[in-house]
Amino acid sequence: MEKLSEIQIRQGLSVFTNLTDNKLLTHLNSCVHCGLCAESCLYFLKTRDDRFTPAHKADIVSSVYRRYNTVTGRLFPKLVNAREMNMDTASEMVDLLFGACTMCGRCTMHCSIGVDIGFLVKTGRSMLSNMGLVPATLQSTIKAALESGNNMSIPVDELTSTLQWMEEELTDEVNNPEARIPVNEPGKNILYTLNPREPKFFPLSISAMAKIFFAARESWTLSTRMYDVTNYAYFTGNPGESKLIAARLWQEMDTLKAGKLVLAECGHGSRALRWESPNYMKAHFPFKVETSVETIARYLHQGRIRLDPEKIRKTVTLHDPCNLVRNGGIINEQRYILKRFIASFVEMTPNGADNFCCGGGGGQLAMSEYNDRRMKIAEIKADQIRKTGARIVVTPCHNCVDQLTQINVTYKLGIQVKTLAEIVADALILE
Amino acid sequence: MANIEIEGKIFDVDGDGFLSAPETWNEEVASLFARYDGIPELSDKHWAIVRIIRRNFIEKGMAPMIRTICQETGIKLREIYELFPLGPARGACRVAGLPKPDGCV
Numbered sequence: 082m083e084k085l086s087e088i089q090i091r092q093g094l095s096v097f098t099n100l101t102d103n104k105l106l107t108h109l110n111s112c113v114h115c116g117l118c119a120e121s122c123l124y125f126l127k128t129r130d131d132r133f134t135p136a137h138k139a140d141i142v143s144s145v146y147r148r149y150n151t152v153t154g155r156l157f158p159k160l161v162n163a164r165e166m167n168m169d170t171a172s173e174m175v176d177l178l179f180g181a182c183t184m185c186g187r188c189t190m191h192c193s194i195g196v197d198i199g200f201l202v203k204t205g206r207s208m209l210s211n212m213g214l215v216p217a218t219l220q221s222t223i224k225a226a227l228e229s230g231n232n233m234s235i236p237v238d239e240l241t242s243t244l245q246w247m248e249e250e251l252t253d254e255v256n257n258p259e260a261r262i263p264v265n266e267p268g269k270n271i272l273y274t275l276n277p278r279e280p281k282f283f284p285l286s287i288s289a290m291a292k293i294f295f296a297a298r299e300s301w302t303l304s305t306r307m308y309d310v311t312n313y314a315y316f317t318g319n320p321g322e323s324k325l326i327a328a329r330l331w332q333e334m335d336t337l338k339a340g341k342l343v344l345a346e347c348g349h350g351s352r353a354l355r356w357e358s359p360n361y362m363k364a365h366f367p368f369k370v371e372t373s374v375e376t377i378a379r380y381l382h383q384g385r386i387r388l389d390p391e392k393i394r395k396t397v398t399l400h401d402p403c404n405l406v407r408n409g410g411i412i413n414e415q416r417y418i419l420k421r422f423i424a425s426f427v428e429m430t431p432n433g434a435d436n437f438c439c440g441g442g443g444g445q446l447a448m449s450e451y452n453d454r455r456m457k458i459a460e461i462k463a464d465q466i467r468k469t470g471a472r473i474v475v476t477p478c479h480n481c482v483d484q485l486t487q488i489n490v491t492y493k494l495g496i497q498v499k500t501l502a503e504i505v506a507d508a509l510i511l512e
Numbered sequence: 513m514a515n516i517e518i519e520g521k522i523f524d525v526d527g528d529g530f531l532s533a534p535e536t537w538n539e540e541v542a543s544l545f546a547r548y549d550g551i552p553e554l555s556d557k558h559w560a561i562v563r564i565i566r567r568n569f570i571e572k573g574m575a576p577m578i579r580t581i582c583q584e585t586g587i588k589l590r591e592i593y594e595l596f597p598l599g600p601a602r603g604a605c606r607v608a609g610l611p612k613p614d615g616c617v
Contacts, residue, residue: 222614233615234574243579278616282578282600285589311616446616449527480616490550490597
């Protein structure tokens with residue numbers, strides 16, 4: 082195995098010294114090793130392998146911190162279980178922090194003393210990113226976003242043709258030429274975003290949201306220059322790349338002079354843009370921002386859209402995307418929406434802020450290296466869904482949709498997976 | 513790098529089961545990969561989709577947009593999702609021997 086260069090090591094360790102506050106040091110030094118976090122983690126629950134306990138994942142980061150940043154760690158490393166940063170340590174960090182964590186944050190919520198374990202995992206990922214050790218499959222998605230403007234390298238003309246196609250389908254469906262998908266129009270109330278997988282492979286969610294905007298008589302637009310709601314650099318904890326990606330939507334809001342940025346159904350994208358990007362940009366938002374889940378709930382609350390309670394007859398359950406729900410606090414809006422028109426709505430156990438991750442978070446879907454592990458831990462979600470007896474699983478996150486689709490085939494659940502906009506659009510009452 | 517065995521034949525694949533060497537793809541590979549995913553036999557519609565994906569990959573180096581697949585095959589969007597239950601990426605592109613596309617798929 083190759084050796085790490087001096088520069089790599091220095092860049093990796095820089096996360097411990099380039100600090101703007103003492104949050105990291107507090108959390109690195111606080112774990113009391115009670116072990117309660119183990120039962121919160123999908124990887125531990127499915128494997129019973131002690132290496133996969135969240136405390137162990139956090140400890141590998143703090144053991145490197147101790148080695149270089151404490152007196153006892155420098156003089157007597159063995160005494161305080163301090164680890165040198167070398168290829169062995171780095172490889173183990175890659176395996177545990179990228180390969181065995183969906184950054185779902187459930188351990189953080191269950192920690193007996195409030196250690197932000199997710200933050201420590203992300204710090205470890207930052208170290209690996211600084212050292213150029215991000216799994217290639219994940220880094221290539223970031224590269225695509227940085228170089229082409231979207232994480233699937235969709236050319237603008239292909240996007241435009243797809244949007245025109247979806248507009249024609251929508252116009253036909255509602256039989257009204259005013260049901261449009263406006264593009265690059267300045268001065269609108271809303272600039273809406275997309276996950277690139279929508280135009281590339283799953284465009285029904287685009288026409289669904291356009292139908293909702295039409296029903297609500299909203300003034301909105303998409304941008305073909307910059308529309309990608311994802312930010313995969315969030316998963317690698319690389320602040321420079323995260324900022325470059327987030328800054329483009331900030332810039333597009335300014336260019337189009339839109340009133341509000343509405344984020345497509347994307348857990349990590351919402352987190353990176355709505356809750357993290359002011360930190361990347363070191364500035365307050367110069368515009369309003371909300372997730373489309375909140376937008377739809379608002380339309381319903383204001384009476385701008387109406388839903389037919391007779392339309393969806395099947396039993397429906399809801400999967401809570403970790404970044405949106407546990408980490409973002411958008412817990413009630415999707416329930417408010419579904420309960421307004423779904424006759425048979427059943428919750429999973431547990432749900433809401435205590436939900437189990439689908440297993441595809443934290444960039445796992447992009448990292449082929451860990452596919453087997455990902456589908457193994459997914460059995461927990463498969464069991465949860467099976468117990469509800471639901472035939473439709475709704476989730477406001479395209480990444481979760483893909484993982485749930487794979488779970489459906491692997492564990493033979495016989496369900497349909499839909500985004501929130503899709504199931505709402507199916508039941509819209511158009512005047 | 514991993515490998516999978518389907519009906520006695522061994523294929524080099526990535527961790528997600530996508531063919532490691534797309535140039536080694538042929539129609540037999542497509543049939544075997546489809547069976548592995550629970551599609552017992554590829555219909556004419558399956559083949560039409562697979563051929564468009566394959567052609568686009570050879571010409572442009574990437575999977576086509578779903579719009580191209582629908583418009584060139586005449587198959588309705590919702591039917592494509594039924595034909596390939598794992599979806600256009602993990603289902604159809606894998607059967608067509610492409611590398612796994614980037615992004616949330």
